[in-house]
Amino acid sequence: MSTQGRLNKVTTSSIREMKKSGEKIAMLTAYDYATALILDRAGVDIILIGDTLGMVVLGYESTLPVTMEDMLHHTKAVSRATQKAMVVADMPFMSYQSSAEEALRNAGRFLKEAGAHAVKLEGGRDVAATVQKITAAGIPVMAHLGLTPQSIHQLGGYKVQGKDEAVANRIIEDAKVLEEAGAFSLVLECVPTALASKVTEAISIPTIGIGAGVGCDGQVLVINDMLGMFDRFVPRFVKKYGDVGTAIKEAVGSYIDEVRSGQFPGPEHSY
Ligand code: KIV
Numbered sequence: 001m002s003t004q005g006r007l008n009k010v011t012t013s014s015i016r017e018m019k020k021s022g023e024k025i026a027m028l029t030a031y032d033y034a035t036a037l038i039l040d041r042a043g044v045d046i047i048l049i050g051d052t053l054g055m056v057v058l059g060y061e062s063t064l065p066v067t068m069e070d071m072l073h074h075t076k077a078v079s080r081a082t083q084k085a086m087v088v089a090d091m092p093f094m095s096y097q098s099s100a101e102e103a104l105r106n107a108g109r110f111l112k113e114a115g116a117h118a119v120k121l122e123g124g125r126d127v128a129a130t131v132q133k134i135t136a137a138g139i140p141v142m143a144h145l146g147l148t149p150q151s152i153h154q155l156g157g158y159k160v161q162g163k164d165e166a167v168a169n170r171i172i173e174d175a176k177v178l179e180e181a182g183a184f185s186l187v188l189e190c191v192p193t194a195l196a197s198k199v200t201e202a203i204s205i206p207t208i209g210i211g212a213g214v215g216c217d218g219q220v221l222v223i224n225d226m227l228g229m230f231d232r233f234v235p236r237f238v239k240k241y242g243d244v245g246t247a248i249k250e251a252v253g254s255y256i257d258e259v260r261s262g263q264f265p266g267p268e269h270s271y
Contacts, residue, residue: 008084009083009084009086010045010046010084010085010086011086011117012086012117012118012140012184012185015045015046015086015184015185015206016184016204016205016206018045018206018217018218019204019205019206019217024217024218024219025045025046025185025206025208025217025218025219026043026044026045026046026218026219027044027045027046027047027048027088027208027218027219027220028044028046028047028048028220028221028222028223028226029047029048029049029050029052029220029221029222029223029224030047030048030049030078030081030223031049031050031053031056031057031074031077031078031223032057032074032077032078033077033078033080033081034081035223036077036078036080036081036082036085037081039085039223040081040082040083040084040085043084044085045085045086045218046085046086046087046088046208046218046220047078047082047085047086047087047088048088048089048090048120048142048220049071049074049075049078049087049088049089049090049116050090050120050222051063051066051071051090051091051092051093051149051150052090052149052222052224053066053070053071053074053090054066054070055230055232055233056222056224056225056229056230057074057224058070062149062152063092063093063149063150063152064093064150064152065093066092066093067092068092068095068106068109070092071089071090071091071092071095071110071114072109072110072113072114075087075089075110075114075115075116076113076114076115079114079115079116080115086117086118087115087116087117087118088116088117088118088119088120088142089110089114089116089118089119089120090119090120090121091103091106091107091110091119091120091121092150093150096121096127096130097127100129100130100132100133100134101133103121103130103133103134104130104133104134104137104139107119107134107137107139107141108137108139110139111139117140118139118140118141118142118184119134119139119140119141119142120141120142120143120144120187121141121142121143121144122144122145122148122149122150122151123143123144123145123148123151124145124170124171124173124174124177124178125173125174125177127143127178128177128178128180128181129181131143131178131181131182131183132181132182134182135181135182135183135184136182140184141182141183141184142183142184142185142186142187142208143175143178143183143185143186143187144186144187144189145171145174145175145178145186145187145188145189145191145199146161146162146171146187146188146189146190146191146212147159147160147161147189147190147191147211148189149189158190158233158235159190160190160191160192160211161189161190161191162191162192162195163192168191168192168195168198171188171191171195171199172195172198172199172202175199175202175203175207176202176203179203179204179205183205184205185205185206185207185208186199186203186205186206186207186208187207187208187209187210187220188207188208188209188210188212188216189209189210189211189212190210190211190212190235190237191211191212192213193212193213193214193215194213194215195212196209196212196213196215196216197213197215197216200215200216200217206218208220210237211235211236211237212237221238221239222238225238225240226238226239226240226241226242227240227241227242227243227244227245228240228242228243228244228245228246229244229245229248230245231245
């Protein structure tokens, strides 16, 4: 069934069913009410309030400064707009790394206070116990492997992960461990296409790729990247489906010209 015709809410069960039936999962990020409304009406399956919020909305150099309060604020706005899509909130840096107890408390806030349906967190076997603790409390967890931007200083830059065999094998093993720990899906970021396909075959939960090729069960992009609204850093994996940045600049340019020339407001915009 085309997602545009989807009648029911997207849930962890429907996401798993999509993998089984070979129906691809379409996920996008959103950070505000207006955008989430459009995405939900367009029929996107999952809306992620990514911690890319920090870069594309708040103007930070990385995702590291993003706080729980930032994420809760934007998750609330997205949840208010969403009728059918599944709403997944990204757990920000240092909201889940210190202890599984703190991770559970913070994960719970996304569902209790902000209306999210699930949380996402980065990491492999090191976060498996945390994933287990959160899922045992009834909170669905989306895992995230490959390029994990919260570890950018450890990884030494935004680059493809798993090109060498040892790292590739570790990613495959980590994916199995995360599935075992209870994750309902897995984001694979910036890994070779062949490796992403191997991971997708090795686990029964859906993989959602970003810069991971066509073999994943679904795809995700950052909305500002795919709409051409963020040009500070555009990775190769981004496909621009629109040039909204230029459209806004042109519209604003026309407005400025008309205000300065006295053409706006006209009689039809006046009382
Ligand atoms: O923060 C984010 O937007 C993400 C996606 C790129 C998967 O984690």
